[in-house]
Amino acid sequence: MSAAEEVVAEGHEAVEAVPKRAMTLGTGTSVVVLLLLLAVPLFAKNFIIFQLTQLLYLGLAVLALNILTGGSGQFSLGQSAFYAIGAYVTAVLMEQFNVNYALCLPIAGVVCFGAGFLFGQPALRLSGVYLALATFALATAMPQLLKLNFLEHWTGGVQGLVVTKPDAPFGLPMSQDMWLYYFTLVVTLAIYLFSVNLLRSRSGRAFMAIRDNEIAASAMGVNVALYKTLAFGVSAGITGVAGGLSAIAVQFVAPDSFTITLAIQLFLGMVVGGVGWLPGSIVGAAFIIFVPNLAEGISKGLSGAVFGVLLFLVIYLVPHGARQVAIIGQQLAGKLRKN
């Protein structure tokens, strides 16, 4: 309802099932952002490039949650579990079985898709806060499962696993960090395009119909159970790829890396970026990476409190997150053009 009203209010032609504007950036903005993402590493230090890589893969994880929550309307506080599975699958394959890192990622994605799809089955019976709680349980259990004795041979137990960073291929004159950044960028872009198209497709419309009104959706012939679990699976699969990228970039996986805090951070990133607005995922990821550093710079002892205040301000001033900021910016630009 509200989406349709917005579109009508903005003076567009008849109701479009998925308003493009609401989901993506305009062509001009996209090109500028892409050029920036391509060019910045050429002028930045390795440490900055590493942070940008972090930004990309965390953005990917936030995007995955966005598809689930913004797309199909299901809550999840358990994304860290799928992230952990992806990271561990990648790390174990790379270190114990010497599989090429580029091959590990799709495997991690498929494994996590399976895990997410399976988890989606029982989750079908739950909705709203109960689903959030069930996924929360998954996130809490994961670090302990990773410590299990019979897996220790592969996972390294509590000690974790050290991952070797790949060199740039074909003798390209690039540092490892820069190569990994561009590699991550390509993966992220591919998944971003896939996600945008997914949400615009028949499946995407089904997701959103379920989000808006489950009963109406099923009355229209949407297979609610299938699409709900599918959303879980896709989301988990993308999260798994993000986790795999994180394992390669950080060069280390350990159970302590994937606690419930990570799941909450991802959730926070989604809200700050704007629920349902895919480009906002990167903004959300930037928030969860850089704002804690900023807060620490303001006060070391009270970094948590400063972070809380900043978060509160964001929620209070722009409840729809980066999406709202973008819309305001667009309106301002439109007014300027008219003048």
Added chain:
Amino acid sequence: MTAVRFQVAAVSAVVALCTAMSSPALAQKKYDSGASDTEIKIGNIMPYSGPASAYAVIGRTEQAYFDKINAEGGINGRKIKFISYDDAYSPPKTVEQARKLVESDGVLLIFGSLGTSTNGAIRKYMNEKQVPQLFVASGASKWNDPKQYPWTMGWQPSYASEARIYAKYIMKEKPDAKIGVLYQNDDFGKDYLKGLHDGLGAKASMIVLEEAYDTSEPAVDEHVVKLKAAGADVLISITTPKFAAQAIKKAAETNWHPMHIISNVSASVGGVLEPAGLEISQGILSATYAKDGSDPQWNGDEGMKRFYLFLAKFAPKANKLDAGVVFGYGAAQTMVKVLQMCGDDLTRENIMKQAASLKDFEPDTLLPGIKINTAPDNFAPIEQLQMMRFKGKSWELFGDVISSELSH
């Protein structure tokens, strides 16, 4: 004009001469990134937020200690700039902060970072970059691996060292003991267990039963009963505080009175023995290496007098009951000692060389007789502990300081 030019020439000649004359002195001053004539930049990563934030007091004490050194004129005239970041005890964040310290802030070394998996996450990076990762604040024994990781060094006695000391004590005091081991099923417990086996050596058959418990279990009662049934007359409890207290209680309930040794991790009077019951805790054994800041027996001790003076002046809010304060002071003092030994050669290579040649160094807060010794093939600074027995309301040290080295 010519006169002026001549003057300029003369001045530059004098400058050149001076430079030439002073160059032998200059040649000895060698710096890597982070060190200069006026400053030494030291990086550090602490869990100021998150689940392990109780340990952050270590970082704050270290900061205060470096403030003290700076107030006294610094190290060979150089002020210490201590850059300490928060990683919330999350390994990926540790990697980010370590890279920030090394690549962005350009620190000379990273000192005293806390945690086993957090330090494990950056060990490879630090060794690839050849930046010292000194005096890691973790009890894992893996920091003593100079062959594979020549840029990483621990500080406190490892869990394995402590276990070896218990093995030595038992073999001496109770050579016919039947040992029952209760251990936590993780890196902490396994490190310990390995140390115990190494320490017992050929006598490892003295162990009648090893019972593992997981931290997810609500209680260890069942394991204690099994150990009693196995006929053990020595109980080594390799446990974290909650489980240590449970084991003490259960043993008393079942009227089992073995020689009970608990790990140093759980040797807290307020956190373990009081909740378990002071009466049933009498006679429990453990070992330690640092002085207890709240124990009045150290009031007359020269080292502790300096420590209390430091607290009064530079860290008035610090709680001297907190073992982290004593720890941070001792570690920072060791760091300063190494930097002093480096003199004007503040290269990363020389820092590792000096850190690996500490001889009989005694920080103020370590027990009398415990000395820090390192060598190129020994990256475990503290390897001695002293046994203690719980009596009345406090621990009582007894016997000599015991070295954990196997040959002694």
